[in-house]
Amino acid sequence: MLRLEPRKERSRAMALAAPLIAVALTMIFGMILFALLGKDPVRAIVTIFWEPLTNDFSRSELLVKGTPLVLIAVGLAMGFRAGIWNIGAEGQFIVGAIAGGAMGLAFYDVQGVWVLPLMCLAGAAAGAAWALIPAILKVKFNANEILVSLMLVYVAGLWLSALVTGPLRDPDGFNFPESRLFHDSATLPILLEGTRAHVGALAALAAVLIGWALMERHEYGFSLKLFGQAPRAARFAGFSQPRTVLLAMAVSGGLAGLAGTFEAAGPVGQLVPGLPAGYGFTAIIVAFLGRLHPAGILLAGLLMALTYIGGEGAQLAMQLPAAAISVFQGMLLFFLLGMDVFSRYRLVPTRGLRKGAA
Amino acid sequence: MTALLSIRGLWKRFPGVIANADVSFDIQPGEIHALLGENGAGKSTLVKMIYGVMRPDEGEMLWQGRPYAPHAPGEARDTGVGLVFQHFSLFEALTVGENVALGLPAEQAGRDLPDRIRKVSAEYGLPLDPDRQVGELSVGERQRVEIVRCLLQSPRLLIMDEPTSVLTPQEVETLFLTLRKLRDEGVAILYISHKLEEIRALCTAATVLRGGKVVGACDPRQETARGLAEMMIGRELAAPGAPAGTGGETRLELDDLTVISEAQFGVSLRSISLELKAGEVLGIAGVAGNGQDELTAALSGETRVAPGMIRLEGQPIGHLGPTRRRRLGLNVAPEERLGHAAAPEMSLTDNTFVSARTRLKLSLKGLLKLGAARGYARRIVEDFDVRTPGVGAAAGSLSGGNLQKYVIGREMLQRPEVLVISQPTWGVDAGAAQAIRQAIRDLAQEGCAVLVISQDLDELMEISNRFAVIAGGRLSAPRPAGETSIEEIGLLMGGGAHAAA
Numbered sequence: 001m002l003r004l005e006p007r008k009e010r011s012r013a014m015a016l017a018a019p020l021i022a023v024a025l026t027m028i029f030g031m032i033l034f035a036l037l038g039k040d041p042v043r044a045i046v047t048i049f050w051e052p053l054t055n056d057f058s059r060s061e062l063l064v065k066g067t068p069l070v071l072i073a074v075g076l077a078m079g080f081r082a083g084i085w086n087i088g089a090e091g092q093f094i095v096g097a098i099a100g101g102a103m104g105l106a107f108y109d110v111q112g113v114w115v116l117p118l119m120c121l122a123g124a125a126a127g128a129a130w131a132l133i134p135a136i137l138k139v140k141f142n143a144n145e146i147l148v149s150l151m152l153v154y155v156a157g158l159w160l161s162a163l164v165t166g167p168l169r170d171p172d173g174f175n176f177p178e179s180r181l182f183h184d185s186a187t188l189p190i191l192l193e194g195t196r197a198h199v200g201a202l203a204a205l206a207a208v209l210i211g212w213a214l215m216e217r218h219e220y221g222f223s224l225k226l227f228g229q230a231p232r233a234a235r236f237a238g239f240s241q242p243r244t245v246l247l248a249m250a251v252s253g254g255l256a257g258l259a260g261t262f263e264a265a266g267p268v269g270q271l272v273p274g275l276p277a278g279y280g281f282t283a284i285i286v287a288f289l290g291r292l293h294p295a296g297i298l299l300a301g302l303l304m305a306l307t308y309i310g311g312e313g314a315q316l317a318m319q320l321p322a323a324a325i326s327v328f329q330g331m332l333l334f335f336l337l338g339m340d341v342f343s344r345y346r347l348v349p350t351r352g353l354r355k356g357a358a
Numbered sequence: 359m360t361a362l363l364s365i366r367g368l369w370k371r372f373p374g375v376i377a378n379a380d381v382s383f384d385i386q387p388g389e390i391h392a393l394l395g396e397n398g399a400g401k402s403t404l405v406k407m408i409y410g411v412m413r414p415d416e417g418e419m420l421w422q423g424r425p426y427a428p429h430a431p432g433e434a435r436d437t438g439v440g441l442v443f444q445h446f447s448l449f450e451a452l453t454v455g456e457n458v459a460l461g462l463p464a465e466q467a468g469r470d471l472p473d474r475i476r477k478v479s480a481e482y483g484l485p486l487d488p489d490r491q492v493g494e495l496s497v498g499e500r501q502r503v504e505i506v507r508c509l510l511q512s513p514r515l516l517i518m519d520e521p522t523s524v525l526t527p528q529e530v531e532t533l534f535l536t537l538r539k540l541r542d543e544g545v546a547i548l549y550i551s552h553k554l555e556e557i558r559a560l561c562t563a564a565t566v567l568r569g570g571k572v573v574g575a576c577d578p579r580q581e582t583a584r585g586l587a588e589m590m591i592g593r594e595l596a597a598p599g600a601p602a603g604t605g606g607e608t609r610l611e612l613d614d615l616t617v618i619s620e621a622q623f624g625v626s627l628r629s630i631s632l633e634l635k636a637g638e639v640l641g642i643a644g645v646a647g648n649g650q651d652e653l654t655a656a657l658s659g660e661t662r663v664a665p666g667m668i669r670l671e672g673q674p675i676g677h678l679g680p681t682r683r684r685r686l687g688l689n690v691a692p693e694e695r696l697g698h699a700a701a702p703e704m705s706l707t708d709n710t711f712v713s714a715r716t717r718l719k720l721s722l723k724g725l726l727k728l729g730a731a732r733g734y735a736r737r738i739v740e741d742f743d744v745r746t747p748g749v750g751a752a753a754g755s756l757s758g759g760n761l762q763k764y765v766i767g768r769e770m771l772q773r774p775e776v777l778v779i780s781q782p783t784w785g786v787d788a789g790a791a792q793a794i795r796q797a798i799r800d801l802a803q804e805g806c807a808v809l810v811i812s813q814d815l816d817e818l819m820e821i822s823n824r825f826a827v828i829a830g831g832r833l834s835a836p837r838p839a840g841e842t843s844i845e846e847i848g849l850l851m852g853g854g855a856h857a858a859a
Contacts, residue, residue: 010703010752219724222711230701235660236692237712238681 088149090280096257127257606636702754
């Protein structure tokens with residue numbers, strides 16, 4: 001028989017190996033899943049993990065999908081380190097898209113380099129404000145931020161639908177539930193000619209760098225880690241818990257809101273009910289897969305973007321159901337959390353049965 | 359007469375401390391037997407061995423003359439041992455009946471349970487309604503639930519671990535009636551307490567533990583409270599205290615410090631006043647849970663109070679948080695090393711940021727200076743002889759004594775004006791304890807004002823110039839250590855004797 005024995009100190013090697021082992025396990029069990037669905041498992045894996053890397057367009061799409069994932073995940077990681085569970089980044093992403101998009105529409109056809117920054121500001125502010133609702137409820141009434149932030153995702157989604165069928169609807173759009181297309185000044189400049197990769201990717205890179213400095217080299221990052229590991233020690237150290245909660249939620253909400261504005265002003269180009277693509281939820285997987293570390297998040301974000309693009313390819317080329325791809329992504333988080341047990345525990349064989357066990 | 363439970367030469371060792379050393383005594387049927395001792399004397403360890411939670415390293419126990427070596431609490435219960443913990447293990451959202459059922463073997467938790475609860479509780483004067491939610495009950499009523507749960511299994515030996523520490527005087531009276539009734543029915547009761555008056559009123563035999571050893575046995579009815587206190591604390595305490603302080607200027611003043619506790623088992627601080635001078639060590643004695651934690655939190659700034667209640671060098675600081683108090687020169691080393699003084703999973707280097715970042719400028723405009731922190735951690739390790747593979751080791755991987763040296767070193771090397779240390783040598787091996795005490799004396803010699811909160815009277819007598827006792831959230835008037843007699847200390851610690859202060 002085997003049993004788990006606590007390690008004296010957390011194993012760093014295991015903590016770093018866990019994501020790699022999880023990816024490998026996901027591939028193995030994904031192949032079993034695809035085989036059960038009657039598809040060629042090897043071809044499915046190749047389609048998902050390799051083919052997107054073989055042509056320029058797919059490679060640029062990695063940036064398009066990776067940008068929101070990385071932006072959101074960096075913000076989430078800060079809160080997660082402190083044990084603050086913002087599960088509603090998807091909602092903050094949506095209100096960010098609404099506010100940023102509405103700002104762009106308010107200045108419709110007005111030219112100026114200031115339009116985009118204003119939209120980004122509005123989007124980030126709206127995302128932060130949306131995240132502050134669960135934060136304030138937590139600080140004031142000890143309400144569970146997981147539930148409140150998650151419920152606000154659906155509220156945000158309904159707001160988007162209501163607005164694009166009402167005040168923000170395209171007046172010349174034959175009553176379709178969508179806004180006008182943003183004009184040039186309200187659209188993100190393209191990074192690589194002929195692709196959809198936009199300058200938001202640079203912002204995501206900046207978020208990784210600033211996030212790293214903040215989390216690893218700044219007192220604020222230290223206070224987050226301390227609250228996550230030993231809340232009493234954090235209070236003893238003189239850090240304020242309410243301030244930490246509010247700030248962590250505002251930062252993660254702000255980054256999610258910014259990602260929402262980028263999505264609207266970039267690849268989508270208008271506000272539509274189908275704008276949210278689940279980046280806010282997938283970013284949770286990205287944050288954990290990246291070990292809550294900005295550099296890891298960058299890699300994990302690109303990997304998840306790969307499964308998105310490869311997944312779409314597999315749907316087209318092999319008629320794999322979309323749900324199978326979601327299951328596949330979910331498996332990754334599942335195996336990762338499972339492997340994490342081994343950074344704190346080691347597996348040891350038990351020496352026979354203990355006698356007299358009561 | 360065969361003893362109900364006979365304990366013979368029990369030993370239990372933990373790393374760095376011997377909790378029980380050759381403990382032997384007998385418990386007779388139908389007696390209320392007191393187990394008396396200060397905190398840390400080894401009472402809890404002994405109880406855990408009797409109840410099958412721990413196993414002795416050496417020695418044996420006999421139950422009615424037959425060998426008794428329980429491997430698990432279930433086995434102890436089957437033999438006839440019941441235990442009522444000091445802190446209860448009840449689910450607030452469930453009813454009394456459901457809570458009782460959870461603690462019973464399945465075959466006893468049948469349909470008739472509510473009736474049996476009513477019957478037993480009425481019989482022993484412990485009125486309880488099985489349908490009420492535990493969340494609505496008072497502390498005394500909750501204790502009844504625990505007692506009734508034990509009684510339903512008809513124990514032959516009932517162990518009560520500090521049962522009155524959370525009760526009102528009226529509830530104590532009711533409890534005593536119940537215990538006497540049980541005794542008259544032939545049940546033996548092992549009564550653990552340090553409240554001398556209670557023991558004299560209730561118990562017919564007493565075993566006194568000190569430092570893990572049995573240091574006395576008596577009939578408490580024949581002894582005075584003073585005599586019991588002497589046994590509990592030890593005579594050698596009369597040793598002279600540390601040399602008188604230099605009588606420097608006043609560094610820290612507490613003026614009518616009052617904090618009302620909101621926690622369930624919290625203690626409110628009531629009008630605590632004292633003056634702490636440069637170059638002196640003021641010792642605060644007291645049994646755990648009498649307001650020490652609350653006092654430490656109020657001094658560190660984790661609990662804020664009115665500005666004037668605490669003054670540092672004349673400046674009101676009661677409203678300031680920990681960071682600003684440290685900047686002004688007030689440092690605190692809390693009792694709980696892991697999770698309070700230090701984060702277990704962080705390295706010794708990272709843990710310097712917890713309390714030393716402002717005073718030693720380990721963080722400038724919020725940016726952490728890792729090199730400086732590493733240097734400071736190395737200095738602590740060197741100066742305080744902390745045994746560790748390196749400053750990158752996680753705090754939680756250090757032994758208790760080494761971590762304590764690190765924590766105290768971290769505060770002392772910041773050269774504070776005032777240092778508050780709670781339980782400086784709790785769970786620390788003798789060598790490290792001696793080093794810590796020496797460091798405290800040296801610090802005071804250099805002009806720091808030191809406040810030491812400890813349960814170890816020997817230690818306080820050795821290092822303090824002045825001496826006060828905290829009991830029930832009140833502080834006795836400090837007096838020179840050399841002039842305080844053991845009897846006075848014991849009576850003050852036992853509570854109830856504020857008038858003597």
